[in-house]
Amino acid sequence: MRLKFFEYSKFLWWFAGEDPFILKNCNKTVRVKFSLIGILVITVMITTFISISYGLYKLLESYYVGLLIGFYTAVLVMFLYMFILYTVTKDVLPHKKGKSIEIFTSYIIRFGFLFALGLVVSQPIEYMLFSDEVNKLMNGKIIESIKEKNKSLNIEYSMKVKELEELNISNNDLKNEIIRFQEDKDLTLQQFMDYQYSRNFFIEKMILMDKHLIYIWFFSAVFIILFSLPVFLKIKIDFNTNYYKNKRIIQRDLLEWHYDKFLESYNAIIKEKFPSFTLTYKSPYADPPYNTQKISKPQLASESEFSKWLLNEGN
Known part of the structure; x- marks a missing residue:
């Protein structure tokens, strides 16, 4: 079945x-x-x-x-x-x-x-x-980005500490500022980590997968x-299977039948409009209705060839 x-x-x-x-x-x-x-x-x-x-x-x-x-x-x-x-x-x-x-x-x-x-x-x-495997690669990349972020934050806050040291503030105030900077840095880094791990990185995962x-x-x-x-x-x-052979027969018969009907209808209209003339439709192609071989126009001979033909006819 x-x-x-x-x-x-x-x-x-x-x-x-x-x-x-x-x-x-x-x-x-x-x-x-x-x-x-x-x-x-x-x-x-x-x-x-x-x-x-x-x-x-x-x-x-x-x-x-x-x-x-x-x-x-x-x-x-x-x-x-x-x-x-x-x-x-x-x-x-x-x-x-x-x-x-x-x-x-x-x-x-x-x-x-x-x-x-x-x-x-x-x-x-x-x-x-x-x-x-892809998620492992992505986690490795996220960890690297976190390390880079931590490194940039350390540089940023160390510059701020140097600026405070140049102001000659008291050690106690300096210590408080350093603690505050450390807390700000930890908070910023944590927010960055949360943001990184919350993203799905689907497109980037595709790139990592294809690359590695x-x-x-x-x-x-x-x-x-x-x-x-x-x-x-x-x-x-x-092309020689019976499917294409049968399809060729059916399509040729159908197309030629429609073409014959077209000729019959077209010639009937011409005869009706011009009854005193013997007019019929003639295709400009040698193989209608497929129209792959156009009938070549008669070649006109030169004037000298025409003269020779005329003289030969006179003889």
Whole structure:
């Protein structure tokens, strides 16, 4: 039963960006390939939802905002993904082929977008998996910042003590001022420590993770492959499979039928408006309705060639 669903799932074929009506009449191998692409697209969408929701929750510390924007982002990614899948669907109708550099550039742009998307989506999930190691790195950085703050406060208050010493005040007053400075310094340092530990530093944690935990790039590569795999699999499906053959037959028949109806209607209108003339619509292309080969205009001969032709006709 599960295998039958996998072979005949219009739901999965829709996510693969192909026509379920044509696919249901194809062989098993083709149906399974497009079902696999659909499953991968759904996996990408779910992964995006989980990752973005978790990332926004950690950044904004709000479940509701994280879930709402995560769901919106997942749907947006799904439609962008569907759009890219549609663009790599093989054109079964006669068409002009683009230049190799143009085709190569278009693939670079598509896969570049998928690489970037996979890399961005991977970050929150990688933090989820390695939060202990990342938090240790962050704590080390916070401790260093506290030490630097303590050092700057010591310099600041030592300068103030020197200024008081130059005023030649009594030792008792100097001692009281030093105690007050020490209390102010301790309070300022404590406030700085509380502030540092109260922040989540989520973005900075991402930077530390990418910089120091080299092995997380393996997981980033896995995500990039996951996001690129459906498009790659769809490109690799052979043009000579019965899916594309059936699609070509259906689309050609449909397009040519509409073109014949257009000619019939157009010529009827011309005949109605100009009944005394024998006029019909003629396409400027040699292969209507595909319009890939334009009929070349007759080449006009030179005046000398015309004279030779005229003399030959006279003879």
